[in-house]
Amino acid sequence: MQAIRKDIQVSAAQLQLQYGxxxxxxxxxxxEDAIAMEVPGDAHLLTFKGACFALADGVSTAEAGQQASVTAVQRFCKEYYQTPDSWSVSxxxxxxxxxxxxxxxxxxxQFTYEQKGYLTTFTALVLKSQTAYFFHVGDSRLYHWRAGVLSQLSVDHTTTLSGQRQFLARALGMDAKIELQTGSVKIEAGDRFLLCSDGISDFIRPDILQAVVTKASDLAATAQQLKTQALANGADDNVSLILVEVSAVATQSLEDLSEHLNRLPFPPALSVGMKLDGxxxxxxxxxxxxxxxxxxxxxxxxIQFVLKCPSLNYEDDTAYIDRFVREEWIGLRISSEYVVSVIRQTRPRSFLYYLMEYLPGQSLESWFEQQPKPLKPAVAIQLVKxxxxxxxxxxxMGAIHQDLKPGNIMYLSDGRLKIVDFGSVFIAGLAEIYSPLQHEAALGTAAYSDPHYLLGHNSGVQGDIYALATIAYELFSGGHLPYGNAVEECRTASDYDKLxxxxxxxxxxxxxxxxxxxxQKGVSLDLSQRYHSISQLLTDLQQPNPAFLHEEVKQEHKTNPLLFWQLLSSFWFITLLLVVWLFLLRR
Known part of the structure; x- marks a missing residue:
């Protein structure tokens, strides 16, 4: 059991909330239920991102409903604050x-024969400035209370069949594309919101819910009261709820602030000694x-950082600006010792830019040029790993890099590597990831990018595998490419067919x-022949694949038939000598 109580009051000019x-x-x-609540104590985050509440009810008939509900609420309430300030809540x-x-x-x-259902309902509430935004799928519920009246904002995504049998029609994880109910309401001081699973809504009548929420003075105690009442009424399911009260709304509308963020000017060309936002x-x-x-x-x-600024050449290009802003979001979402860290900024920006950790070192491309060729296998495989x-x-995190190359990887003084570029990254789950790519120029670098990218088709994870296998080939071969330099001259599908x-x-x-x-399998131009996961490629690079060993034996027989027949003739000659010797012994 988890019970939470919190009072948040930042300043008179900002949103003030109580919740339980x-x-x-x-x-x-x-x-299989899960709840998450996040109200930033940082004034900047509360102003520009707001307060976040989420409730999920894992589908009990699915084997992994509990993991799905916990993942959904925790990821949402954490990663929502990693989205750029300039993005709207919706x-x-x-x-x-x-x-x-x-x-x-x-x-x-993930598994063909042992499928698990990672399915969950999901309801989220974001309170920001003078507005409440909600996002909902499934049959958990969101209610809005004002002046003694409790109104249901969410719609139950259920289907009723013969009799009174109901089935969940929508849920997170049910389909590749999610159909959300979204909405917003203007908030007033005194407003209350109730998020609850069907363990509450199915066992407490709406009029009783309204009466209890109306009388609530201590929200944490009221949450416990409703839980106890649902169980007393025969609830045979998990019971979960969140109660939120708006003590005061922000006195300043965020419309002007949002407009300011979306129109941040590009920084001028900077020179040594100049200062920008501290x-x-x-x-x-x-x-x-x-x-x-x-x-x-x-x-x-x-502390030293790397500050990345957009080019003034694209000051009026809205698509470029959107991609630049998205770079920061992607970097904030990914946490790995092998990827450069993007720094979450807490003070207002006067210009459009973002910060990354400073990595003293050089690109893998520059480092490799200085090394004796070929690299020792032990060194090369550690770099690949x-x-x-x-x-x-x-x-x-559902992201595809799409432009992996030695020039986008930093080689640090202690031998560690870090991927440093997010400019071509796309996020799986967004509509454009599986659509033909629209770019002014070819995506990525011809020597390392999957030809499918360059021809306008997204191969997803397999595209990154192609780049990784190409880099591995280069490191082990001493600087050569799997298809030679001709790959950089290819422009059409027929050009690639000749490789x-x-x-x-x-x-x-x-x-x-x-x-x-x-x-060869890692860089196969045929996606059906290429690896489908990085782990498969790494496994075959570190230990012999029996299928490849069998192929090697067959190749040896094919390429040296004389040796094969010589060995076979020797075997029969020795056998004949043994037969003759045994025959002579018996005489």
Whole structure:
């Protein structure tokens, strides 16, 4: 059982809330409900992101309903605050829920023969400034109370069949595309909101719910009271609810502030010594037609960061601005020792930019150019494993990198690697990820990018596997590419059809055939032949795949038939000598 009580009061000019919640297994052995509540103590976050409440009821007939409900509420309340300040509540929540739904759906279909249902209802409430926003799927409920009247805001997504049998029609993880009910209401001081699972709504009459919420003075105690009453009324399900009261609304509308965020100007070209929002420029690290990177120092903490600015060339390009803002969100969502950290900023920005951790070192491309070729196998495989670890972190969060190359990987002084670029990343679960890509130029770098990307088709995780296998081939072969330099000249599908894989062993004699076959499978132009997961590729690179070993034996027989017949003739000659010798002994 979990009971929570909290009073939040930040300042007279901001939103002030009281809330309480409870979740209990009831008469069941396991609790498949989950609740989460997050009201930032940081004034900036409360102003620009608001307060977040979520409740989920895992589908009991699904094997993984409990994991689904916990994942949904925890991920939503954590990652909502990692979305950019310039995104609206609705845009932030819907993109986030699309990624969570995609992850649950993928988990449900992860195993062909042992499928588990990661299904859960979901109801979320975000209170920001003078508005309450809600997002709902399933049959958990959201109520709004004002002046003694309790009104249901959510719609039950159920289907009634013959008799009175009802079935859940929608849930998180049920389908690849989620159909949410969304809405908003203007809030007033004194408003109350009730989120609850059907363990409450099915066993307490609406008029009783209204009376109890009306009389509530201590929200945590009222939550416990409603739980006890539902169980006393014969509730045979988990019972969970959240009660929220608006003590005061923000005195300043966020419309002007949001407009300001969406229209943040691009920073001018910066030079050493200039200051921007408390960050002092130490030196310029990188400049291109698309972006600029500067080493800066926080004047308060004296910590150094990398500040990334958009290029003034795209000041009027809304699509470019949207992609730049999304980079920060993606970086904030991914946490891995093999991926650069994006810094969550807590003070207002005067310009459009974001911060990353500073990584002293050089690109893997520059480092590799300075090394004797080929690399020692033990060194090369450790590099490949680190890159794979970074990519796995992207994939775990439903993200596809799409532009992995040595120039986008930092080699640190202690030998560690970190992926540092988010410019081409797309998020699985968003509509465009499985649609033809619309880009002004080809996505990624021809030498490392999956040809399917460059031809306008998204191959998802398999595209990142192609890039990883290409980098592995380059590291082990001493700087060569699987299809040679001709791959960079390809423009059409027919151009790619003419490509032929170059065996890595011709560049490095120590590479065994089974290892070469794993690299070839990783860069196969036929998606049906390419690996479907990074773990499969890594496994075959570190230990011989029996199928490849069998292929090696067959290849040896095929390429050296004379040796084969010589060995076979020797066997029969020795056998004949033994027969003759035994025959002579018997005489």
């Amino acid at each position: 919640g409870v979740t209990d297994a009831g008469i069941k052995l396991a609790n 845009y932030s929540a819907q993109q986030l829920l699309a990624t969570i739904n995609n992850e649950l759906y993928a988990l449900s279909h 960050y002092k420029v130490i030196k310029e690290l990188f400049a291109s037609s698309r972006s600029h990177l500067y080493l800066v120092e926080d004047e308060e903490s004296l 680190q890159i794979a670890g970074g990519l796995t972190a992207f994939h775990r 032929r894989y170059h065996n890595a062993s011709q560049f490095n004699a120590v590479i065994p055939t089974w290892f070469d076959r794993a690299l």
